[in-house]
Amino acid sequence: MMSKDNSLFRFKHFSLSHHRSAMKIGVDGVLIGCWTKIDGSKSILDVGCGCGLIAFILAQRCNMAEIIGIDIDKDSIEEANDNLKSFPWSERVSFQHGDFPLDLDKGYFSNLDLIVSNPPYFDSGVKETVTSRERARHQGRLSPTSLLKSSVSLLSSNGSVAMIVPSEISLSLEEEAKRLGFSLMRKCLVRGNKDASYKRTLLQWQLQKGERCASGIEIEYLTLEISRGTPSEEYRNLCKDFYLKF
Numbered sequence: 001m002m003s004k005d006n007s008l009f010r011f012k013h014f015s016l017s018h019h020r021s022a023m024k025i026g027v028d029g030v031l032i033g034c035w036t037k038i039d040g041s042k043s044i045l046d047v048g049c050g051c052g053l054i055a056f057i058l059a060q061r062c063n064m065a066e067i068i069g070i071d072i073d074k075d076s077i078e079e080a081n082d083n084l085k086s087f088p089w090s091e092r093v094s095f096q097h098g099d100f101p102l103d104l105d106k107g108y109f110s111n112l113d114l115i116v117s118n119p120p121y122f123d124s125g126v127k128e129t130v131t132s133r134e135r136a137r138h139q140g141r142l143s144p145t146s147l148l149k150s151s152v153s154l155l156s157s158n159g160s161v162a163m164i165v166p167s168e169i170s171l172s173l174e175e176e177a178k179r180l181g182f183s184l185m186r187k188c189l190v191r192g193n194k195d196a197s198y199k200r201t202l203l204q205w206q207l208q209k210g211e212r213c214a215s216g217i218e219i220e221y222l223t224l225e226i227s228r229g230t231p232s233e234e235y236r237n238l239c240k241d242f243y244l245k246f
Helices: 027-035 053-061 074-084 132-137 144-151 167-180 233-239
Strands: 008-010 015-017 043-047 066-071 093-097 112-117 155-166 182-191 200-207 218-223 225-227
Touching: 015 074, 027 053, 027 112, 027 155, 027 200, 027 233, 043 053, 053 066, 053 093, 053 112, 066 074, 074 093, 112 144, 144 155, 144 167, 155 167, 167 182, 167 200, 218 233
Parallel strands: 043 066, 043 112, 066 093, 112 155, 182 218
Antiparallel strands: 008 015, 155 200, 182 200
């Protein structure tokens, strides 16, 4: 919920400024933050963290995790660090300005339990983008596929990757993940209402390093609204700890 001066987005336990960040707070980021299975994760990396939204949601959900966000956009990182000053669980969250994975300290960013992202997904063929918002939305060096490839060397033996992507690229991404040695754990197709098509897919994979992933794939379907402005019960249940009106 936006505050009256439109500078803060207010959740139940924290508020975020997002007007300087490359990507504004939206449903996609909230969904992946609330939906991702954390299973007692102790080290989490949020790639393309923007103003810190996903990192902050995960910090509230997981009281034992150290969470680091990285973003190539300097203004986003500055805003994330400003948001951190008033965040209740700030001691477990930090942000780094840099290009994933080139600017990661490989010794520090290793054996991660979870990598999560709302990654850029537009592939317009444009090599040079002009604004920070264009960089955030269009694939450059960071894309859903490159995120999976880079995660292989950063995850622990049972580590996982979670992201939200347009549904039309989901199947090809699943095939690429399988080729890289990931096993699909969970999948959720998301639509706006019962008459709409599924536009987004939430995905979470576990990396197999000589071990088999837990058997079975959890497949879910999420409809956000039962009528205009009225959230569905499953949407309320997923995000009830965060949205003010839920």
